Amino acid sequence: MEGWQRWQGISMKVEERLTELGLVLPEPMQSPPGWRLPYVNLRMHRERGYLAGHGPLNPDGSVAGPLGKVGAEVTPDMAYQSARLTCLAMLATLKRELGDLDRVVAWLRVFGMVNCAPGFNHTPGVINGCSDLILELYGPKAGAHARSAVDMADLPFGIPVEIEAEVAIRM
């Protein structure tokens, strides 16, 4: 399927699945007052797309709580949900920039960063919130990705999760 056909949304499978799951893509991020972010959320070059570090967003684009450190203010289950919201924020960026989420033909690299309290290091369980959603939406072939899930000393705004990623895009 080439040319105009894919712009008609003939195979909008990923968005159909989002709807089936009752999920909504958030509006663009509203930066907190005084923050200047001079970069792009998706950098494309040829068939590669580089997703900037994203955090969890509410549907209106405001930063989604809870804020704080996993293992202290934020439970691992809450942090799993934050990682899922972070994945939705990345998908919202892809939808805005690409028009059709099916143009992502392969997830390549997911780098998951978790804002942990001392003593908590079950970071893979947190970032599973992102990986599980990618696999639910894209399936085991396009959705397969290499991943690291690591513990940061802190994250901007005190968000519990930040994720950056690299994808392959159908031109």
Place this chain on the structure above:
Amino acid sequence: MEGWQRWQGISMKVEERLTELGLVLPEPMQSPPGWRLPYVNLRMHRERGYLAGHGPLNPDGSVAGPLGKVGAEVTPDMAYQSARLTCLAMLATLKRELGDLDRVVAWLRVFGMVNCAPGFNHTPGVINGCSDLILELYGPKAGAHARSAVDMADLPFGIPVEIEAEVAIRM
């Protein structure tokens, strides 16, 4: 050398060097009970290979000790060995997925993460355990890589070293 010939292992130089060095590739990682890791250890797309974050493994695939923070429970020399074991774990993934380690024609990016105690920041000396092995096996041309070696607040399972990487692969 194309097609079937390279599948016959005609130029298995890297594996010969591994044998000469007395090194053994570990079995696939045995996840600790209760850990679910829904990602792939090597994601290939065209000629690129993305290696997920790997940690040090024993020959049977269990997580290799010592666990803990470098500069506290783990000495810098032990951590250097952990980085070398982590490199072997990445090579084991490449061998399983590619069949022939010589198909890696260029190491591109190595991102080394070290689980440091406060006050210890000689992370380059630790990740040298990985870089040195790559260079011993692949030589200065294919083995040359860009690298960061940084201090994480903690790492999964309390491993002292985790490394992710990107390589170019002969198709």
Place this chain on the structure above:
Amino acid sequence: MEGWQRWQGISMKVEERLTELGLVLPEPMQSPPGWRLPYVNLRMHRERGYLAGHGPLNPDGSVAGPLGKVGAEVTPDMAYQSARLTCLAMLATLKRELGDLDRVVAWLRVFGMVNCAPGFNHTPGVINGCSDLILELYGPKAGAHARSAVDMADLPFGIPVEIEAEVAIRM
């Protein structure tokens, strides 16, 4: 413009802008005594360039102070300058390896790491020192980049900022 012409520096726009801004590219990094760094500062493969983690340098290539943690010994304004110096160190690497800074046709990924004191997490404001300089020199098209700006537990040598990046290169 192909072949010898670009080697004559016919369109050395980026270097002209550097001169206009009164900026000087530093000499190659002088490793502190006892540090061995067995990697390359720029790894090229086809049209991709991978920049290793760079830190702030003085014009003579020595590590540029102030050293320490942002939010403690180092103020956010000082750290912004460190990120700008780190960007200059990356540009110096690109100039040495490519001959002409205009051969960088697209900045793709910037990964900014900040050595923060507990309680400081305004890491985007620090890494803006790098992003702003990229955009001043390359403009909004070639200079657009995806970015993460995160808080590390510590960094080698106690530098306040370390940045790695990926760029697209005109062959």
